[in-house]
Amino acid sequence: EAGVAQSPRYKIIEKRQSVAFWCNPISGHATLYWYQQILGQGPKLLIQFQNNGVVDDSQLPKDRFSAERLKGVDSTLKIQPAKLEDSAVYLCASSLRQTSGANVLTFGAGSRLTVL
Amino acid sequence: AQKITQTQPGMFVQEKEAVTLDCTYDTSDQSYGLFWYKQPSSGEMIFLIYQGSYDEQNATEGRYSLNFQKARKSANLVISASQLGDSAMYFCAMREAWNQGGKLIFGQGTELSVKP
Numbered sequence: 001e002a003g004v005a006q007s008p009r010y011k012i013i014e015k016r017q018s019v020a021f022w023c024n025p026i027s028g029h030a031t032l033y034w035y036q037q038i039l040g041q042g043p044k045l046l047i048q049f050q051n052n053g054v055v056d057d058s059q060l061p062k063d064r065f066s067a068e069r070l071k072g073v074d075s076t077l078k079i080q081p082a083k084l085e086d087s088a089v090y091l092c093a094s095s096l097r098q099t100s101g102a103n104v105l106t107f108g109a110g111s112r113l114t115v116l
Numbered sequence: 117a118q119k120i121t122q123t124q125p126g127m128f129v130q131e132k133e134a135v136t137l138d139c140t141y142d143t144s145d146q147s148y149g150l151f152w153y154k155q156p157s158s159g160e161m162i163f164l165i166y167q168g169s170y171d172e173q174n175a176t177e178g179r180y181s182l183n184f185q186k187a188r189k190s191a192n193l194v195i196s197a198s199q200l201g202d203s204a205m206y207f208c209a210m211r212e213a214w215n216q217g218g219k220l221i222f223g224q225g226t227e228l229s230v231k232p
Contacts, residue, residue, distance in 0.1 A: 033220075042120075042207050042222030043161070056219055089159060102149060102168060103211070105220060107161035 002026065004108035006092050012114045018080035021111045025074070025094030031055075032069055033105060034077050035091040043091055049075065082115045089113070119143065120208050120223035128229050129198045136183070137193045137226045139208030145169075148212045150191040151220065152182065155205040164206075167191060198230045 005024040013019050025032050030051050035043035046065065048056040051072040060067070064083070069075040079086055089112045093105040121140045129135040141150065152164040167175045167182045175182040183192040195202055208223045 040224075042209075042224050044222070045219045048219060091161065093161070102166050104151070104163050104166065105161075106163070107153075110159045112159070 004092055004094055004106055006090075006108035006111050008111060009109065010112050010114075012116065013082055015084055015115050016081040018078065019082060019113060020079075021077045021090050021092075021113075023075045023077070023092030023108060025092070026106055029094035029096055029106075030072070031095045031097070031103075032075050033093040033095075034067055034075070035093065035107075037089045037091055037110070039088070046077070046090075079113075082113075084115050087113055087115045119212075119221045120210055122208055122223040122226050124226045125224075126227045126229070128231060129195075131200060131230055131232050132197055134194060134196045135198055135228065137195070137206050137208075137228065139191045139193065139223060141189050141191060141208075141210050143189075143210065143212050145212045148210055150182070150184070151209040151211070152180070152191075152193045153207045153209060153222075154202075155207060155225070157204070161207070165193070195228075200230050200232060203228060203230045 007022050032049045034046045036046050037043040046060045047067045049069040052069045067077045089110040091107050091110045093107045095103050095105045119142050148169045150167045154162045165175050165177045165180045165182050167184045174184050179196045181194045205225045205227050207225045209220050211220050
């Protein structure tokens with residue numbers, strides 16, 4: 001079974017520029033998550049999709065971050081304009097079922113963003 | 117308030133010995149799930165073990181076991197017979213309200229170093 005694919009793996013941009021990250025979840029996984037992991041911290045959920053609908057985006061800075069999951073498969077996370085504090089690893093994860101206690105998330109390798 | 121607390125920023129263990137990584141959590145839910153993930157230097161989060169709040173037996177997966185003490189709200193990870201490849205960051209995570217699609221919340225992590 002193919003894992004969660006993410007690209008690009010690394011991105012360096014200047015502040016105020018824009019960037020987009022792409023994620024392709026495991027086939028058949030209805031739920032997709034974007035997490036932000038700042039160096040030295042645990043991952044923090046930015047947004048959670050169930051198919052192509054948003055379940056939770058309470059911690060997404062909506063003035064600069066946006067995400068979409070058209071057709072309920074792959075997803076794009078965009079930052080515009082970027083700030084220095086956006087430097088982090090952006091992890092995408094997917095899972096088979098949302099409403100299950102043992103709902104295991106499978107993560108991709110992450111996209112490391114450096115904002116200069 | 118912190119939902120997940122990992123008080124050990126770094127731990128050392130000798131190869132072939134056992135090590136315990138601490139995790140305490142805070143919730144008022146009766147139904148919740150506890151997870152441990154490993155994050156090697158490559159960046160990908162790898163699922164290790166799961167414990168449901170109603171599970172009476174401690175979870176075990178190969179060399180990993182979860183010491184679940186519900187009254188103390190602790191879910192410590194025990195790794196037996198440590199190997200050099202176990203050197204990584206370890207994250208404890210919790211899902212509350214799992215039957216309503218509650219999000220996975222991570223602790224700050226513990227960096228484990230296995231010495232030869």
